[in-house]
Amino acid sequence: MALLFSSKTDDADLWRDALADELPDLDFRVWTPGGEGGADGGDPADIEYALVWAPKKGALRKFPNLKAIFSLGAGVDHLMVGRDLPEGVPVVRLVDPGLIRGMREYVIYWVLHHHRHFGEYERLVAEKRWRQLPQADTRKRRVGIMGLGILGADAAAKLRGLEIDVAGWSRTSKDLDGVTGFHGAHGLGPFLERTEILVCLLPLTPQTEAIINADTLARLPRGAVVINAARGGHVVDEDLLKALDDGHLAAAILDVFHTEPLPDDHPFWDHPKVTVTPHVASLTVPATAAEAVAENIRRIRAGQPPEPIVDPKAGY
Numbered sequence: 001m002a003l004l005f006s007s008k009t010d011d012a013d014l015w016r017d018a019l020a021d022e023l024p025d026l027d028f029r030v031w032t033p034g035g036e037g038g039a040d041g042g043d044p045a046d047i048e049y050a051l052v053w054a055p056k057k058g059a060l061r062k063f064p065n066l067k068a069i070f071s072l073g074a075g076v077d078h079l080m081v082g083r084d085l086p087e088g089v090p091v092v093r094l095v096d097p098g099l100i101r102g103m104r105e106y107v108i109y110w111v112l113h114h115h116r117h118f119g120e121y122e123r124l125v126a127e128k129r130w131r132q133l134p135q136a137d138t139r140k141r142r143v144g145i146m147g148l149g150i151l152g153a154d155a156a157a158k159l160r161g162l163e164i165d166v167a168g169w170s171r172t173s174k175d176l177d178g179v180t181g182f183h184g185a186h187g188l189g190p191f192l193e194r195t196e197i198l199v200c201l202l203p204l205t206p207q208t209e210a211i212i213n214a215d216t217l218a219r220l221p222r223g224a225v226v227i228n229a230a231r232g233g234h235v236v237d238e239d240l241l242k243a244l245d246d247g248h249l250a251a252a253i254l255d256v257f258h259t260e261p262l263p264d265d266h267p268f269w270d271h272p273k274v275t276v277t278p279h280v281a282s283l284t285v286p287a288t289a290a291e292a293v294a295e296n297i298r299r300i301r302a303g304q305p306p307e308p309i310v311d312p313k314a315g316y
Ligand code: NAP
Pocket: 073, 074, 075, 076, 099, 103, 146, 147, 148, 149, 150, 151, 152, 169, 170, 171, 172, 173, 184, 201, 202, 203, 204, 205, 207, 208, 229, 230, 231, 255, 256, 279, 280, 281, 282, 283, 316
């Protein structure tokens, strides 16, 4: 029985080695659905597990013995929308300690960058100007994290460790130590109104698509900063640019975009208030992620369900 691996960006050799360390008996097959690379995965009846990023529409339906579809990323929007997956086969999200660490680093780095005015210092130093800016009280710096799941809850806890005043917004009510919780549609406005640095770590679903728009941006205090490390579809680009241009927002750090790679002519590239990173807020680390995938395969072999399973209705 075999695992089918398919991704245009993830390294098959690293995954093969990492999974072999965990499950030496696992038959690892690289698959290019549609036959672009000629690898067809062999006999479809052999395949029990698929480890994939964004398979072609309907492509996973041809495996009659498929027991689980493992996402190669924490997000699953690339799997849930328009993929025509086989019914009854669980889609399993990736919970990778390496990916959690990476996102924590990205969020802390950019929050501190703005909290401590390091961007402003870069500009001053480039002009050889020696100037000390007032240092804000960390305990009064209000950061708001949209999405308090695996990544958001971790980032919130680590920011709390720095004594930053952290709030979070989620779909259901959360009680995280030291984190002011808001939830649901009614909680969004009050959450935004107290947020100086907004961090988006939501999954992309029909409910969260375009959630960073003219209305929600207007609820942020003047001078706020937006950090989007989730998905490009969360942002209405024109609304964000307008809020930056009219001075309502001080800056935006954007890791994810509607189209990736970001097209050459997109205004984000050279906007003075925008920092672009190329979808690297956190990358899946095969060495640690393989442990999570292997553990789920062991669970399935022992007759237990893998976890966490995506709720198809919620879309995450
Ligand atoms: P997760 O564990 O599923 O957490 C999702 C959080 O969002 C939960 O707190 C959930 O609320 C909340 N949420 C979902 N729908 C909502 C809604 N309609 N209103 C309010 N809150 C809502 O996801 P995760 O593992 O933390 O990952 C989050 C996202 O990060 C991924 O989906 C992916 O898009 C992105 N990501 C980006 C990178 C990168 O490199 N840029 C890397 C990894 C992941 P409940 O707690 O109430 O369910």
